[in-house]
Amino acid sequence: MSPLALSLPAQAAGPDKDHSVAVDGFASVEAGGGWSEGTVTVKNNADAPYSGQHLVLYLGSEMLGTDQVAAEYADGASGSWQPVKLVNQAMSNKPTGYEGVAADLTGAGIDVQPHAARTFKLRFKLVQSKHEGPWEDVELRAMLAAALDANGQVKDWTATTQKTVRTTGLTTAITGLPKEIPADGRPHAFQVSIKTAYGFDWHLTTSSFFLWAGQKYGSMEGPAACDAQVDVQDPKDGSWHKVGMKAVGMIGQDVDLTKWATGPVDNRVLNARITLGKNFKAEKDATLSFGYYPGAGPMLFWVDQPIAAVPVEGAPECVNPDVPTPAPSVTTAPTSTPTAPAVTSAPAVVPVTAPTTAAAAATPAADTRSGAELADTGSSGLGLTAGIAGALLAAGGAAIVLARRRTRSN
Known part of the structure; x- marks a missing residue:
């Protein structure tokens, strides 16, 4: 479970069946690639209109900060794309960001008519930064909230939904x-x-x-x-x-x-x-x-x-x-009966030394340029063919408890 899911603010007192929010699309997002697109839909199931609800977006990941994400939204199918202002999320006891980002999607409360819905187009991408990662799939959570604190964080929510967006590119x-x-x-x-x-x-x-x-x-x-x-x-x-x-x-x-x-x-x-x-x-x-x-x-x-x-x-x-x-032990037959030498032990395995094969010679040289731009350090696409290995280790029923460092040094 992601740290975001473990540290969400509390729901407002009592269930609110009149408010609902849904997220669709966002099949995956590739680090350094294009937009991951989808929609966020807010519904009013009541007989009267409501207003003042904030539509808040969270993009949560173990190593995700505002310098690693870009996001835009559009109001309705024909709306033009607008930038989303993101802030480092503060939903746990971690003092500074890099556990996810948050945004008040429209920057103001939204109005929804009785038994109607408003759909917002949303897209986000993972951009290059000076920090490690992203190391986990992105947890995309949309929330309706009546009020936000001074830092743009949700105090409590009336409706929420969540979707896991697969991160690729490594x-x-x-x-x-x-x-x-x-x-x-x-x-x-x-x-x-x-x-x-x-x-x-x-x-x-x-x-x-x-x-x-x-x-x-x-x-x-x-x-x-x-x-x-x-x-x-x-x-x-x-x-x-x-x-x-x-x-x-x-x-x-x-x-x-x-x-x-x-x-x-x-x-x-x-x-x-x-x-x-x-x-x-x-x-x-x-x-x-x-x-x-x-x-x-x-x-x-x-x-x-x-x-x-x-x-x-x-x-x-x-x-x-x-x-x-050691060299293999070899004996020969008596000289009176000339034959080919008979090997009496298995051939020795040649010990591994520094690579001398053509494949090893083709290994790219180490990039020693400090502070080089990505356009210079990225390869031309040549090199070893690497298959995606998606299987995770299954260690039976053993209970595994390992130390987990939540903050990496830059």
């Missing part, structure tokens, strides 16, 4: 990782791609991995250190850095995207590797995930990749992806 994918990973104590390379539409900068700075071994073997703390390891690569020198594997929200993330991811703001790429040890066990619902753990923070930056662990005989008890792989 696509995260794990690529190059086999579904069946040998539990051989050797590193296996993959990439994480993070793409945005319209060159939009979501100000991605940190993230985290979560390795879930499935309902039977999985732990919210991740696997044991000897059983698995995830590393990310520094593109500057090719070095590898061990990162965490437990579920964290917006606190405790240890994947530094500003340091380790390459490419422009709308096409970031992270080189990584995973190593599974002899004793790593996984059920069929095992996943490797990346982003902000859902339920402990924002919902839109998260991807699950199903995995399976394949046991390998002779694998080491404890993973160490930096140990050189």
Whole structure:
């Protein structure tokens, strides 16, 4: 449930069947894209006209402020579009905005005739700002209120309705990782791609991995250190850095995207590797995930990749992806019977080093320009193809309680 829904002002005393408000349209909104359009309709079900009711609009989201939203309205189907003055909403104990925006839609009380309705066209869009996000779907709430406080906030309401507007424009994918990973104590390379539409900068700075071994073997703390390891690569020198594997929200993330991811703001790429040890066990619902753990923070930056662990005989008890792989043992037949050499052991897996393949060479270089305009930092559309991963982690019936930071530093 959104913070907006948890902290609405109280309804005016007693039900008011004479007043109603409805919201239609607004299928989705894409960050940096065009308008999301719909209508807000106010109805008078009474035998007498009423006036003085304020039509108040709330656009609520975890990281949404007035510099991230533009809105316009029109009175009736033939009305011309007018800008909507938005203020940071103040419906909870948070001292300053970035939990949503509010507007007295018409700026004055509205009149509605008996058994009649007034429909307002409304459109809004998410624009580029200096702040993170938007990280959640937008909760659009329309309210009728008899009075507002000095800051334009609703004191109480007589009618209200709410609609969730899907936020799009951010696509995260794990690529190059086999579904069946040998539990051989050797590193296996993959990439994480993070793409945005319209060159939009979501100000991605940190993230985290979560390795879930499935309902039977999985732990919210991740696997044991000897059983698995995830590393990310520094593109500057090719070095590898061990990162965490437990579920964290917006606190405790240890994947530094500003340091380790390459490419422009709308096409970031992270080189990584995973190593599974002899004793790593996984059920069929095992996943490797990346982003902000859902339920402990924002919902839109998260991807699950199903995995399976394949046991390998002779694998080491404890993973160490930096140990050189020994050469295979080879014997030959007696010289009296010339034959081709017989391999008596499985070929060794080549350890992962700095990328040297053509695909790795095509990885975009890191954008080091400070304060560059989006028109300069956005990519030309080239790069890895990233699929939308919409499945959220299902951790069985386990109760998950994680720290949630509601304010991010700019």
